[in-house]
Amino acid sequence: MNFKRVGAVVIRQAFLYRRSFARILEVFYWPAIDILLWGFVTVYLLRSSKELPPFVSFFLGALILWDILFRAQQGISLSFLEDIWARNLVNVFISPLTISEYLLGLILVSVLKVIIAFFMMSFIAGILYSFNIFKMGLSLLPLTVNLVAMGWSIGIITVSLILRFGQEAEVLAWALAFLFMPFSAVFYPVDTLPGFLRVIAMIIPSSYSFEAMRIVINGSPFPFKLMLTAAVLNGIYILISLRIFYQSWRNALERGTIPKIGE
Amino acid sequence: MVILKAERIRKVFNGTVALDNVSFELKKGEVLGVIGPNGAGKTTLIHILLGLITPDEGYVEVFGKDLKKNRAEILHHVNFASNYVSLPLSLTPWENLLVYALVYNVNHPEKRCREVLELFELTDVSNRPSRRLSSGQMMRLALAKCMINDPQILLLDEPAASLDPEIALRIRKLLRRMCIEKGVSIIYTSHNLRDIEEISDRILFLEKGKIVAIEEKSVLIQRYGTLEGFFFRSLYDEF
Numbered sequence: 001m002n003f004k005r006v007g008a009v010v011i012r013q014a015f016l017y018r019r020s021f022a023r024i025l026e027v028f029y030w031p032a033i034d035i036l037l038w039g040f041v042t043v044y045l046l047r048s049s050k051e052l053p054p055f056v057s058f059f060l061g062a063l064i065l066w067d068i069l070f071r072a073q074q075g076i077s078l079s080f081l082e083d084i085w086a087r088n089l090v091n092v093f094i095s096p097l098t099i100s101e102y103l104l105g106l107i108l109v110s111v112l113k114v115i116i117a118f119f120m121m122s123f124i125a126g127i128l129y130s131f132n133i134f135k136m137g138l139s140l141l142p143l144t145v146n147l148v149a150m151g152w153s154i155g156i157i158t159v160s161l162i163l164r165f166g167q168e169a170e171v172l173a174w175a176l177a178f179l180f181m182p183f184s185a186v187f188y189p190v191d192t193l194p195g196f197l198r199v200i201a202m203i204i205p206s207s208y209s210f211e212a213m214r215i216v217i218n219g220s221p222f223p224f225k226l227m228l229t230a231a232v233l234n235g236i237y238i239l240i241s242l243r244i245f246y247q248s249w250r251n252a253l254e255r256g257t258i259p260k261i262g263e
Numbered sequence: 264m265v266i267l268k269a270e271r272i273r274k275v276f277n278g279t280v281a282l283d284n285v286s287f288e289l290k291k292g293e294v295l296g297v298i299g300p301n302g303a304g305k306t307t308l309i310h311i312l313l314g315l316i317t318p319d320e321g322y323v324e325v326f327g328k329d330l331k332k333n334r335a336e337i338l339h340h341v342n343f344a345s346n347y348v349s350l351p352l353s354l355t356p357w358e359n360l361l362v363y364a365l366v367y368n369v370n371h372p373e374k375r376c377r378e379v380l381e382l383f384e385l386t387d388v389s390n391r392p393s394r395r396l397s398s399g400q401m402m403r404l405a406l407a408k409c410m411i412n413d414p415q416i417l418l419l420d421e422p423a424a425s426l427d428p429e430i431a432l433r434i435r436k437l438l439r440r441m442c443i444e445k446g447v448s449i450i451y452t453s454h455n456l457r458d459i460e461e462i463s464d465r466i467l468f469l470e471k472g473k474i475v476a477i478e479e480k481s482v483l484i485q486r487y488g489t490l491e492g493f494f495f496r497s498l499y500d501e502f
Contacts, residue, residue, distance in 0.1 A: 008365035015358040016351065019392065086351035091408070094313040095366045096339040256276060256307065256316040259348075 009105025031117040035124045057217045060131045062186045064121045071117045072151025075110020077158040077173035139216045146209045146230040153237035160248035205233035264291045271321035281307045282472045292446040296463030303469040305452045344409040345420035352394035367412035379407040398425040417449045435462045460490040
């Protein structure tokens with residue numbers, strides 16, 4: 001692993017964002033719109049019903065944490081798509097950059113995007129709704145790490161599918177994370193789901209993170225067991241996604257599809 | 264001294280044979296011109312030599328090492344430019360080159376970027392977004408990227424297609440100089456037979472994925488008058 005080459009992948013994305021207003025908007029605009037829109041909706045609901053006080057915190061917390069997962073996923077898949085759109089993929093893959101170095105570079109880009117979106121959303125939530133997500137204290141760390149890890153798995157699978165099916169699969173960069181959303185119990189407890197969907201939720205790591213978030217916001221002790229389950233599941237997800245990724249890479253080399261992606 | 268060796272390369276895509284039993288060697292400081300009609304397998308061959316496509320049969324050795332097993336190490340000393348591959352248009356030429364200088368682990372990357380920008384007369388436009396460059400300037404940028412790591416092997420796929428004749432001539436001269444002075448080996452594909460005739464030492468003629476001929480340019484010229492004569496003669500003999 002050559003970290004200079006990994007850094008080059010990150011620098012390439014930084015150059016891209018430095019020069020593109022549309023891309024900067026993508027990092028700041030959507031998270032800001034999400035928190036503004038849904039934040040005011042929750043404030044309105046709170047005024048309508050006095051029985052909902054923790055609801056605002058649950059909702060805003062969930063909104064911010066879901067965005068962490070989504071940005072982590074997009075940080076990987078969109079950065080990969082940038083190289084396809086620029087018809088630069090061949091230049092990347094005929095260089096000494098290994099596929100693992102390239103993937104690590106994309107992961108680092110996703111970390112940067114997550115940090116930016118997280119702090120911006122937290123800032124807006126603090127200013128407009130007096131919601132301080134940092135009140136969750138150190139509990140926030142395992143929650144976010146687990147969500148970022150799941151975002152990476154989805155991002156890596158998205159890239160694998162694009163390697164396998166070509167640019168037609170690019171829509172997955174926006175859609176795939178949302179497939180997990182209903183079963184992740186982002187805005188409602190898992191027991192809201194009907195029985196058979198609860199079974200699905202049990203094998204999705206993010207459902208444990210959101211359950212844990214609600215427990216922590218309620219002031220209950222940190223649910224170690226839930227977080228441990230999420231971490232184990234995330235480990236499995238990452239291993240499976242990496243397996244699929246390397247398999248897709250080998251298949252792409254055998255099928256000769258890399259030069260054709262994006263044509 | 265043999266620097267690259269392709270041995271019995273075969274590649275089939277969905278039942279269509281793209282390359283069949285292709286074997287050849289590239290010597291140090293040599294320019295091998297690859298010609299052939301559309302669909303002959305020229306680009307597939309280049310992609311296999313770059314490790315971008317795995318052959319179904321056969322193998323590629325570069326610097327005496329197996330490409331499949333030593334991909335990153337070998338590609339450190341190889342580079343590629345094609346009329347069909349671009350660099351990110353949102354980045355300036357300077358930024359594009361700097362990224363690749365880092366990817367190739369070049370010593371003094373900024374100095375090297377300045378050198379190649381100057382070599383390809385791109386210094387004046389180095390801070391302009393690449394999307395504002397002409398197609399000729401973009402091709403020169405691709406060639407500049409290709410030189411960033413001071414490669415020992417260059418694979419060029421239709422590199423002169425977007426260049427005006429004067430620039431194309433200067434680039435061919437530059438490439439020849441690199442072969443003589445630095446011992447760089449080049450595989451050069453083009454549909455422009457005059458380009459190939461001017462720059463190549465040897466010619467590899469591919470048709471329907473097979474090597475029809477691989478011969479010293481001087482021998483072909485002596486036999487057929489021009490490379491064009493050889494090309495059409497080979498094709499008509501088929502019919």
